[in-house]
Amino acid sequence: MYKMTIEPRVSETDGVGHINNTVVPVWLEAGRNPLFKLFTPDHNFDHWKMIIINMNIDYESQIYFGIDVEIYTWVQKVGNTSLQLYEEVWQNDTLCAKGHTTxxxxxxxxxASERIPNDIRSELERHFYEVEKHGN
Incomplete structure (x- = not known):
């Protein structure tokens, strides 16, 4: 599992008083930075490898300014050329959002798509999501 702490900003708060739903995908992407580095160590967009093809987010609870948020990213599945992630957003011990990204x-x-190299595949396997532990 990869973990990142986000400090919500005032500008991310909407008129209803909670963090706007459009912010969560950006936070989830920030939680993927270690994966981006794994596939493209120099972060050079000329050689960028990870192309998003699908994202789904379920919003479970409101998120508020002034309280840190934890982003958790797991690898759920690794195929020949693709990988699926399972991600969660937590604030105050409350699951606020969860999603899947491919x-x-x-x-x-x-x-063209390419086979995921064995060294990267091995690293990804270290971050597998275990359904038995988490229940999703």
Whole structure:
């Protein structure tokens, strides 16, 4: 599992007094930074590998300014060229959002998906989500 702490900003708070739903996908993406580094160590967009192909988010509870948020990212499945992530957003010991995101390992120059290399696959397997522990 990858973990990141986010400090909500005033500008992310909407007129109803909670963090706007459009902010959560951005926070989830921030939680994926270690994965981006794994696939593209130099963060050079000319060689970028991870292309998002699907994202689904369920909003469970409101999120508020002034209280840190924890972003948890697990690898749920690794295919030949793609991987699926399971992600959660927590604030004050409350699950606020959860989602699934699928990426494909993509070669920008060839404009084609590529097999996930074995060394990356091994690292991803260290972060597998265990249903027995978490219940989702």
């Amino acid at each position: 990426y494909v390992n993509f070669n920008v120059e060839k404009q």
